[in-house]
Amino acid sequence: MNGLPTDRSPANTILRLVAAGVVSSRAQAARVTGMARSTIGLHVDQMLRDGVLAETEEPQGARGRPAKELTIGKGAGYVVDVIFDRTNTCVAISDASAAIVDSRVIEILLNPDPEAVLQRVFEAADELLAGHGLELADIRQVIASVPAPVDFHKGVTAHRTIMAGWERIQIAGILSEHFECPALMDNDANLMALGAATTLHADELPLLHLQLSTGIGAGLITSDAKIHRGADGSAGDIGHLRIDSRSEARCQCGKVGCIGAYASLHAVMSQLGIERGTDADPRSDRKALMQLVRRADPAATAALRDAAVHLGHLTAILVDMFNPRTIVLGGAMVELSDDVLSTIRGVVYQEAMSIATRRLVISPSRLGNKAALVGAARLGADELLEASPRTVAHVVRHADAVR
Numbered sequence: 001m002n003g004l005p006t007d008r009s010p011a012n013t014i015l016r017l018v019a020a021g022v023v024s025s026r027a028q029a030a031r032v033t034g035m036a037r038s039t040i041g042l043h044v045d046q047m048l049r050d051g052v053l054a055e056t057e058e059p060q061g062a063r064g065r066p067a068k069e070l071t072i073g074k075g076a077g078y079v080v081d082v083i084f085d086r087t088n089t090c091v092a093i094s095d096a097s098a099a100i101v102d103s104r105v106i107e108i109l110l111n112p113d114p115e116a117v118l119q120r121v122f123e124a125a126d127e128l129l130a131g132h133g134l135e136l137a138d139i140r141q142v143i144a145s146v147p148a149p150v151d152f153h154k155g156v157t158a159h160r161t162i163m164a165g166w167e168r169i170q171i172a173g174i175l176s177e178h179f180e181c182p183a184l185m186d187n188d189a190n191l192m193a194l195g196a197a198t199t200l201h202a203d204e205l206p207l208l209h210l211q212l213s214t215g216i217g218a219g220l221i222t223s224d225a226k227i228h229r230g231a232d233g234s235a236g237d238i239g240h241l242r243i244d245s246r247s248e249a250r251c252q253c254g255k256v257g258c259i260g261a262y263a264s265l266h267a268v269m270s271q272l273g274i275e276r277g278t279d280a281d282p283r284s285d286r287k288a289l290m291q292l293v294r295r296a297d298p299a300a301t302a303a304l305r306d307a308a309v310h311l312g313h314l315t316a317i318l319v320d321m322f323n324p325r326t327i328v329l330g331g332a333m334v335e336l337s338d339d340v341l342s343t344i345r346g347v348v349y350q351e352a353m354s355i356a357t358r359r360l361v362i363s364p365s366r367l368g369n370k371a372a373l374v375g376a377a378r379l380g381a382d383e384l385l386e387a388s389p390r391t392v393a394h395v396v397r398h399a400d401a402v403r
């Protein structure tokens with residue numbers, strides 16, 4: 001997806017190319033990197049001995065010898081991904097090529113008992129590891145996703161309602177201690193954006209990903225395929241912007257007139273008099289709204305279209321600000337009705353500058369509720385390969401000793 005690193009050690013470069021699926025043989029590695037076959041052979045052999053790479057015999061066609069295919073080995077390490085969400089939490093193991101090895105969904109409410117949630121996360125991770133013959137030492141990175149603003153540098157979140165009870169919990173610190181490796185925590189909107197970016201080509205970036213659900217969030221992926229977090233990690237927290245100065249809707253943040261208070265799924269549901277889901281059935285409100293939409297209920301159709309017009313105004317401003325090549329719209333509002341996407345698209349093309357919309361593509365998410373997990377796996381793989389000079393330094397030392 002992104003450009004190839006040029007300032008890496010040869011072993012790290014080969015490892016990255018194999019992880020990215022660009023290279024699957026020594027001959028290809030030599031062609032792509034321009035390194036001598038003998039140099040490639042030295043590094044590949046050492047990484048095979050260390051288990052960082054694996055080589056499988058792939059029978060070719062009738063002619064020619066069987067080709068050996070290079071893949072990522074167990075020694076490259078694994079990532080534990082923890083996707084915290086309001087009504088359930090997903091725990092997964094992914095590898096250095098960002099492939100999701102296995103995952104489990106834990107049905108547990110995020111509030112009010114963080115310890116119980118973390119306990120279940122640890123149990124699920126143990127089961128996943130055991131199921132794949134992996135040990136704690138194989139885990140080299142943890143990525144956590146939370147549905148709330150994150151101080152990316154401190155690994156903490158604080159949100160009065162979404163993550164009540166978690167304010168003083170050092171989530172990244174606890175995960176790092178438990179899994180005995182580095183842990184990063186990010187906002188789900190950022191990881192969803194990174195996940196969506198994995199479905200695009202490099203020339204389809206920059207990407208603006210909008211998550212339109214019970215809240216409204218945005219993630220921006222730059223043209224070099226990185227998350228734009230801003231100075232403090234809060235870039236993309238757009239749900240509390242005041243777009244319509246006449247609005248007097250009270251927001252859960254305490255302010256009045258936030259776009260999330262009148263154009264989110266919760267706002268639409270409360271306009272229609274739909275009762276919030278209960279702890280026993282947290283999705284009852286969505287189901288009720290879906291039934292209204294399926295019946296083409298005029299009030300539901302109008303409320304969703306109104307919300308989409310507001311979201312269109314917001315998106316048009318973001319388009320002029322960031323000039324993305326692609327916008328991906330995810331979340332329950334887009335899944336509920338095609339009308340939401342087409343309304344937003346219409347407003348954006350009308351209001352944003354034509355230079356910014358001429359080649360702009362606006363499409364629905366292809367990953368659905370997997371977007372944050374796919375993004376976490378991608379970020380985890382990037383961290384593994386970034387950290388792998390440790391592994392690679394070890395490899396290179398070996399190689400020197402061999403000489």
Ligand SMILES: [Zn+2]
Nearest residue numbers: 240251253258
């Ligand atoms: Zn607000």
